[in-house]
Amino acid sequence: MKNWINKIDKQLLGRFPLLWITRAPWVLLVTLLLHLVFFALGWNVFKNSLLLQDYNADDIYVRNGVLLFSIICSVLIIVVWLIVLFRHNAFKNYYPTSRWQLFSSFVIYFIILFFSTTFYSSYQMGYKGYIGGKYTDAVYNKKLDQANLAAAFLSFNQEDYTIDRRRYPAPFNALYCEVNEAFIDFSKPYISRFTDEYQFYTLKKSIKKVTRDAAAGGELPGHLYSEALDDTTWTVWDKDKVVDVSALATPDLSYFNYSRVLFTEGYYDEGPAIYVKGTPRFDENQQKSQALSQQLYQLLKRNKEQEIRQLFSSFLATAKEFRIRTNLTVESWLPLIDRDSFIVKKFVYNGDYRPNDWEYDEQVSTAVEAVAAATASTDSTDEAVRSQKQEYYEKGRTQLYLDANALKNVFGNIDAIKKYNHWEILFQMQCWLAFGLSLVLFIFRTSGLSSLLFSIIAGIVVAIALSLAVVGLNIHDELVISYLALIIGTTILLIPLLLLKRIRKNILAVFINISIVGFVPYVLLIIGIISMHQKNYYRTKLGSLYYAQTSPPVLIEQLGMDLSTYLLVAGFLFMLLYTSVVKRWKALPEG
Known part of the structure; x- marks a missing residue:
């Protein structure tokens, strides 16, 4: 082995003296082997799907010590290489040096330093390649769509099933629902549940001329929605006519009302905010909300047990694949759905269920009710609403649970890893680090x-x-x-x-x-x-x-x-x- 190395060194010294002086071939060979090791480690890390439940799993190389290990490897390689490099200096030893050789030496410094400081990047590329191959766009989108449709039947809370969340069919996709009783016209049709009121309106769009500084915070006060055309001209939307929807829907909690996209490409869903089509902020997320509402409506109208069973089965298979904590089964989940009316009567717990936790929840609930009773005289209306809603929830609450937050993290992590622009990060961190170190080394070698x-x-x-x-x-x-x-x-x-x-x-x-x-x-x-x-x-x-x-x-x-x-x-x-x-x-x- 030593004779073989000496033979190659003689060839380099005679034909490529700059490569011999910098020892570039041997350093790059060692770094290549280490890059392969780090890539293999990264390829295997997410075979443990439980790691995908952690928030921002893309930073796992920091948490598991790979970054520190890569830094140690980088320091050792660079120190040994510099010791060998400093034995020879073209200026000090009066080697003939040209402008091209000077620039070539700088480029060699850059290449060696770049590959010697980017081992953790190979680790990242390893798990990125694994995730990208296992969860292709087709596979990922299918799992995401199935999960969102199945999530409509998880019934974690009441707010996702109230009538103001309904987005399909028409006219619900084009109506504004007023839920603040201070702005409801009680002389006109409205819907109520307990002491919550819902009144639906059409919207009127108009152009309004205002003074130059009339806007506040990017919006024009006094209107539901507003959008600037220029400095003094705004498009505004206001409530127009009240629409009676009592013949189209009931005030009860209903699966037909569900429109929340619970699982998204990010770590958090957009929540229950609903904007009317054709108004500002009706963006891609709102379009997804309407599409989900339409898909769910059609599923409920078909009302086929086998189809719902298959949806639940696929969703639970995804949960099992990612090791999501749940005690749901298809047989325990199906009875929660009232397929005669699709009114939401049963509720699932969102989180990791344990008997002690459940007892603690009961105690907290009792304490909250006691506090509510003690302060009822100060805000009787709000407390009445809260107690009625709480009573309805407690009556329908089951001991079934699913950790939806962990599944949100899984989908968010897969998307983040797949979309991670590694080359962009290389330029921002690794290339510039190597470039800066190369400049310092070049200055040291020349001056x-x-x-x-x-x-x-x-x-x-x-x-x-x-x-x-x-x-x-x-x-x-x-x-x-x-x-x-x-x-x-x-x-x-x-x-x-x-x-x-x-x-x-x-x-x-x-x-x-x-x-x-x-x-x-x-x-x-x-x-x-x-x-x-x-x-x-x-x-x-x-x-x-x-x-x-x-x-x-x-x-x-x-x-x-x-x-x-x-x-x-x-x-x-x-x-x-x-x-x-x-x-x-x-x-x-x-x-």
């Missing part, structure tokens, strides 16, 4: 430790001086501060180009090193100044409407995450061109 330290000190002094100037001159305008930084940065960049042979070599090294490290921030500063000018222009042009609606995107927003890519490319191009300056500076006489 030495003393110049590197002086450059760091000089950079800190410049930053402090800029801060003192801003404070001393009482400058608050971020644009003015940015221009001061731009002037200083431009001066530092130009001095090595214009005064290469007029300044002492050790002083010039400081300007060169700061230019190498600061070029990418310099480009980012220019983009930021352009964006600030654009923002000021839009703010002046739009006035108060600038804050009331989405303003046109500025340059830095238009570039988005691609900005990181462009800056990285700019950094490499700068190093390609600037190595000629470094080579000419190194050729200067000492003193």
Whole structure:
């Protein structure tokens, strides 16, 4: 083995001396083997489906110590590699060095440091590949749709089954339901359950002219919904005519009323908020709510026991696959449904049921009722409603349970892992870490430790001086501060180009090193100044409407995450061109 390594080293020394000096092939071979190990560990981690129940399972590499282990591996590899690398220096040993060799050495530093600091990324790619292969979009969407339809029969609470949640069939999809008795016209038809009232309205859309500053918080007060067309023109929606729905539905809790999308791609569902079609905030989530309501309505109308049984069976199979805590079975679940009226009379517990917990719940319920009785004189109406609803719930409560929150986390985790943009994170963290370390190593190899330290000190002094100037001159305008930084940065960049042979070599090294490290921030500063000018222009042009609606995107927003890519490319191009300056500076006489 040793003879084989020596033979390869001789070939590299003769044909590719830069690879021999940097020991790149051997370092990359070791890192490749470690990447394969981490990938295999990641591939197997979520075979334990119980881990998917944890919130934000995508960060498991932090919680289980893989990130710490990968850092230890990275540090060991980099330290050993640097010890070998520092044995040879092209400048100190008078090797013939060209501008291309200088740039090539920087690229090799970047590649080695990148692959030596990204082991945990291979771990992430491993479990991402496993989840993406096991739960394809077709499989995932099928499980999600079945779970949401079956969730309509879980009856965790009463609020999801009241008449104001109904979205299908017409006219419920286009009506606004008023539930605040202060705004209900009791002289016109309405529906009541216990002491809750529901009154349905059609909506009237109109265009309203207002003063420039009439809006508050992005909405126009005094209307159900409002949407800005321009600074003084708004589209508004108001209640119009009362619609009598008593012939279409009863005030009882009903499975027909259910429209909540309980399981979503995220960790949380959107809750019970309902918006009328054609009004602001009627977004994709509201469309899903209406689609679910329609699907459930059709299922209930068919009223086929075998179809409902199959739905329950598929849902419980999904729960078992992900090891969700439940004592539900198809045979215990079906009797909860009154298939003659589909009125909700039985309730399931949402959580992990234990006998002690149930007894504790009973005690809390008794305590709440005692407090309610003691304070009934202060708010008798509210307490009456609460006690009636509580009595109805207690009468129908069963000892069946399902941990729906854990299943929400499962669906949220699978979607997050599948959609995780790994390359984007690489640019944001790993590529820039390797790029920054490569710059420092390049500076150390070309100018030495003393110049590197002086450059760091000089950079800190410049930053402090800029801060003192801003404070001393009482400058608050971020644009003015940015221009001061731009002037200083431009001066530092130009001095090595214009005064290469007029300044002492050790002083010039400081300007060169700061230019190498600061070029990418310099480009980012220019983009930021352009964006600030654009923002000021839009703010002046739009006035108060600038804050009331989405303003046109500025340059830095238009570039988005691609900005990181462009800056990285700019950094490499700068190093390609600037190595000629470094080579000419190194050729200067000492003193």
